Amino acid sequence: MKHSAGAKSSGSRKTYHHGALRKVLLDAARAEIAAHGARGLSMASLARRAGVAQSAPYRHFSDREDLLFSVATDGFERFTEALLEAASDGDDMSALSRMAAAYLVFGERNVELYRLMFASGLVPGAASDSPLKRAASASFQPLLDRVTALDSPTSHLSAHVRWGQLHGLVMLKADGFIHDSVEALMGVISF
Template sequence: MLDAARAEIAAHGAQGLSMASLARRAGVAQSAPYRHFSDREDLLAAVATDGFERFTEALLKAASDGAEETALKRMAVAYLVFGEGNVELYRLMFASGLVPGAAPDSALKRAATASFQPLLERVTASDPEASHLSAHVRWGQLHGLVMLKADGFIHDPPEALLGVLSI
């Protein structure tokens, strides 16, 4: 079900996903999705949770694939590449309102919160005087670039964009 939902979201965005369209894409009875998810919001939360987990893995892999002093830059590239390669999933994760409305102890809220930790840790490791606010500013820069690229306002490759940022 999650694979079918991810494919549907990638092709048409989350706004068009319904339990019926999911069942059709998966080739199962219309009632089948309800065996796994209570409703559409539960399904979207599961897809977003999985997206945050994959996003976090990409950031951690980038951070560990080279010298410590360039880890933050590699993570920033990984951030932009993930956003560009998963536009509709990224929108679901960061622009749908799912996370702010999630229960504090939900898997979605935990996964979303955990996705910020690698960036926060790298920012403070590269500059011990840096604050949580500094990490948020860098996150905002990266998020803005992903969204501007997704909406067709920017066409530059991630490496070129990072060359002019304070990351």
Template sequence: MNDSSGRWQRRSYHHGNLKEVLLEAARKLIEEHGAFGFSLAEAARLAGVSPAAPYRHFRDRDALLAEVARTGFERFAARLDVAWNNGIPTPLSAFEALGRAYLAFAREEPASYAVMFESGAAAEHGGEAVHAAASSPAAEKAFNVLQRAAAALCRQLPENERPPLKLVAMHIWTMSHGIASLFIQEGSAARKIPLSPEEVLESGMLIYLKGLGVLPEGDGQESSKETP
């Protein structure tokens, strides 16, 4: 740990935001060691506080991780909501912005993103609190943005031909998460193809939307710029 980081930690703690300092320390440790590769004492050490200090806010490491996940979902949901912008100027162009925002969050907040979707690993490590964070109201807000996007995209279809919107939103989330995990979180896969994660996601979504009937079969990427 260099002197500048130490000064930052002591100054932050002095101003009374112990909880945020611990969350930042946890995010740094997650990037280095993975979600379950450190202890609460190590987070305290990196934050520059006593080993007992974290217990003012967190009963154990899993509670700290759960808060990293919960606050991550809050920022994630807010970012998706801004990108969707109520489908303005068109649902398709807003949908593209939504996809870019999803990948940008995974790229810019890798530690938070990793913990947010670590529910399977959390169960293996006994991290019930982390698993619960993935089902929290903050996580539901993020999913609701995708459901609103799905509803707007499918609105042009005859009512009796519209697919279940929750299922469409889940498909969108699954594809987005898969690309984020493979090409951003893992990193190595991105070097094997001459396309950016954003290009892979956009092309995949265009194929999916054509399959739903939202886009005519003959349309290319330029169709996403038109009003549906």
């Protein structure tokens, strides 16, 4: 039996107001992914972590893939916000370096979410007009804009190379091949 949004549940389950359950579920999914990776996330584990009935996640997500698409979309939106905030915090000359540092920090602090976003195959398999594809494309735009301002004749290629450097560093750190701090890495890469 499904509980209506905002209804009180028995036991340790929480009470949610209309509209808050989706956020609670996304927060719980991010926490589950951070703790155990995306492979271990199921609708049942999500319901347990969120403290809701097993049927509750299906009110907002049709299945596990829909949930993962939503988590990844939210991740790209948060990632883009971090890059834009870094770019706006200080003078234009060092904006690209600040964005590079923000990129590395986001990847280091959100390893499993980053893997879901960039290494799970979700984005390449998403429809071109999907929120996930749009959010992923939008996350590249701040880097492209800054590189274009500095290096217009080869901006797209240059932005991809810089993105590749940052992605490689995040993944090498995540997999334990690099142990240096973001500050140390920023001291030796050129942006």
